Amino acid sequence: MLTKRIIPCLDVKNGLVVKGVQFKDxxxxxSILDLAQKYSNEGADELVFYDIGASTYNGIVSKEWVNLIxxxxxxxxxxxxxxxxxxxxxxxxxxxxxxxxxxxxxxxxPELIKELADEFGSQCVVIGIxxxxxxxxxxxxxxxxxxxxITNTKLETKxxxxxxxxxxxxEIVLNCMNQDGVxxxxxxxxxxxxxxxxDVPLIASGGAGHEIHFNDVLKKTDSxxxxxxxxxxxxxxxxxxxxxxxxxxxINIRK
Amino acid sequence: MKIGIIDCGGAxxxxxxxxxxxxxxxxFISNSLSELKKMDAFILPGVGSAGIVMNKLKENxxxxxxxxxxxxxxxxxxxxxxxxxxxxxxxTDCLGIIKGSVKKIKPNKEIKVPQMGxxxxxxxxxxxxxxxxxxxxxxxxxxEHAIGHSYYGKKFNSIVKKDNFFGCQFHPEKxxxxxxxxxxxxxxxx
Numbered sequence: 274m275l276t277k278r279i280i281p282c283l284d285v286k287n288g289l290v291v292k293g294v295q296f297k298d299x300x301x302x303x304s305i306l307d308l309a310q311k312y313s314n315e316g317a318d319e320l321v322f323y324d325i326g327a328s329t330y331n332g333i334v335s336k337e338w339v340n341l342i343x344x345x346x347x348x349x350x351x352x353x354x355x356x357x358x359x360x361x362x363x364x365x366x367x368x369x370x371x372x373x374x375x376x377x378x379x380x381x382x383p384e385l386i387k388e389l390a391d392e393f394g395s396q397c398v399v400i401g402i403x404x405x406x407x408x409x410x411x412x413x414x415x416x417x418x419x420x421x422x423i424t425n426t427k428l429e430t431k432x433x434x435x436x437x438x439x440x441x442x443x444e445i446v447l448n449c450m451n452q453d454g455v456x457x458x459x460x461x462x463x464x465x466x467x468x469x470x471x472d473v474p475l476i477a478s479g480g481a482g483h484e485i486h487f488n489d490v491l492k493k494t495d496s497x498x499x500x501x502x503x504x505x506x507x508x509x510x511x512x513x514x515x516x517x518x519x520x521x522x523x524i525n526i527r528k
Numbered sequence: 529m530k531i532g533i534i535d536c537g538g539a540x541x542x543x544x545x546x547x548x549x550x551x552x553x554x555x556f557i558s559n560s561l562s563e564l565k566k567m568d569a570f571i572l573p574g575v576g577s578a579g580i581v582m583n584k585l586k587e588n589x590x591x592x593x594x595x596x597x598x599x600x601x602x603x604x605x606x607x608x609x610x611x612x613x614x615x616x617x618x619x620t621d622c623l624g625i626i627k628g629s630v631k632k633i634k635p636n637k638e639i640k641v642p643q644m645g646x647x648x649x650x651x652x653x654x655x656x657x658x659x660x661x662x663x664x665x666x667x668x669x670x671x672e673h674a675i676g677h678s679y680y681g682k683k684f685n686s687i688v689k690k691d692n693f694f695g696c697q698f699h700p701e702k703x704x705x706x707x708x709x710x711x712x713x714x715x716x717x718x
Binding site for chain 2: 318393444528
């Protein structure tokens, strides 16, 4: 059976890896290639690169650094940010990315998901969803890379998950925004609600602060993996140590 | 030694190209029959869908080259699936080199589709048993030519071999150190 994936996420802005707290106040944490290499050596199962400036400023991720990563890294990686058309996606995939992840552009024009799945296959098409409670419901937020542009789409997260699956999404990264950057643990409750109607792999995101949070989310939900950023960038958790701990906890983990 | 990566139109040819470059093997990406004829071995890469890949091979007049070659040929993911007779994906007639059909994985609570991530490959070949990266919605289970298998809900073929044809359902180019070992193992057949 598949092992549970541990996925460091590298937020990229202007060609550098950055991290903000609850999507605000970005600080620089290092170079793309150095961090990609480091995590790959430590045993990361996959890497995600989010070009967080791109969707906000109408740009496109740089295929040059995607190429550089593909040349050096021999584990799968996904690139997100500013991909609006089949041609944008083709550039990134041809440069060596395994998957592309789209978020705001899919909300603006959901048919893009179908176009991408038809062209490259569902396994290449990841949908990133930023979800947050408003009252007693979960809603999808868009343009979350910058606090000036962040918008409640009024789409209920549950309904949006149905829609993206119908259109051919091959994976969902559910970023639970109430938890993001605050390191209080993954949003187990929300993840379980969303996983109930999810046939495609779903990756938990937002809230990792301690090793035990990974154990919790992988034991208490059917998430296919857990994504985190700051705990890895700030060296609070070493991926190799984390995987040893999870293995001891009898979670199915790749050595 | 020259490796011909057959351009079947799918994206991500670069990943395979780089996986050879990392072990100092010269590889060429091509869809030209005359160029490919000069190669010592072939890679049939796999991103896209069975229908698209077969159409591209037809368009470029490469079907006979593959069917008739006696050179070592490795199909990766969809590249492995099209070695079989038929694929449920796009209702596609494939190369017919290996008997059997390619079927869709049925999802349930534990089985998410696509199968995406690292799964264990069990094979009797020294040194290459272990965890590899998979990204597939279809599988084969006619194990007549299987030399490696894995489990996802049920048993399926993860490595097949018939004469000079090899196939792997996973992506060795994305499977870290063990993937590199798998590729070197293929090179040693040349």
